[in-house]
Amino acid sequence: GAGVSQSPSNKVTEKGKDVELRCDPISGHTALYWYRQSLGQGLEFLIYFQGNSAPDKSGLPSDRFSAERTGGSVSTLTIQRTQQEDSAVYLCASSFGGLSNQPQHFGDGTRLSIL
Amino acid sequence: DAKTTQPPSMDCAEGRAANLPCNHSTISGNEYVYWYRQIHSQGPQYIIHGLKNNETNEMASLIITEDRKSSTLILPHATLRDTAVYYCIVEDNRGGSNYKLTFGKGTLLTVNP
Numbered sequence: 580g581a582g583v584s585q586s587p588s589n590k591v592t593e594k595g596k597d598v599e600l601r602c603d604p605i606s607g608h609t610a611l612y613w614y615r616q617s618l619g620q621g622l623e624f625l626i627y628f629q630g631n632s633a634p635d636k637s638g639l640p641s642d643r644f645s646a647e648r649t650g651g652s653v654s655t656l657t658i659q660r661t662q663q664e665d666s667a668v669y670l671c672a673s674s675f676g677g678l679s680n681q682p683q684h685f686g687d688g689t690r691l692s693i694l
Numbered sequence: 695d696a697k698t699t700q701p702p703s704m705d706c707a708e709g710r711a712a713n714l715p716c717n718h719s720t721i722s723g724n725e726y727v728y729w730y731r732q733i734h735s736q737g738p739q740y741i742i743h744g745l746k747n748n749e750t751n752e753m754a755s756l757i758i759t760e761d762r763k764s765s766t767l768i769l770p771h772a773t774l775r776d777t778a779v780y781y782c783i784v785e786d787n788r789g790g791s792n793y794k795l796t797f798g799k800g801t802l803l804t805v806n807p
Contacts, residue, residue, distance in 0.1 A: 612793065621797040638794070670737050677793045679726050679785060685737035
């Protein structure tokens, strides 16, 4: 079946520009997560959506980062006024519920490069 | 604050079983153990998870010790495509945010021809 789909797969932009990253979760999955992975580093949690509940935004590194999830499905992560330290792979995952015993399934990420 | 300990690297011959160990001595009674792997330029791939009992699926088997302080992921017949970094993760149930997966450095498994 279809997995988590992310677009674009690669994005190169100039410092100061805004970028939008898209995530299509697995159909039927109510929980959606954004992480980022910098070169040689582990995963850094960014934000978590679960159904109609208020999202957990505790991992967003600054107010330049925001995310939406419309209609309980597709999500968009927006980074405003990009900085070079924003360069990383941004990963989206989804799961059937946000509880234990529900593994997260990841997309292949968007590789963001800020010049 | 790492909750798991894995060897940094392992080698395995193609066609043989790969046994990847993980120590998680501080695991709590209701925390699951998850295994993921990541091949270069791809997102993490879910492999298997378990709580107390041993688990098996089409990809691997997971053996959890009775005291739950360690586990072993077994790839029964390793292929070259199984070369990847393997992550053992224990969810953190403190504070109700068990969904925040924390990946350590993992084990780089190299399957040799």
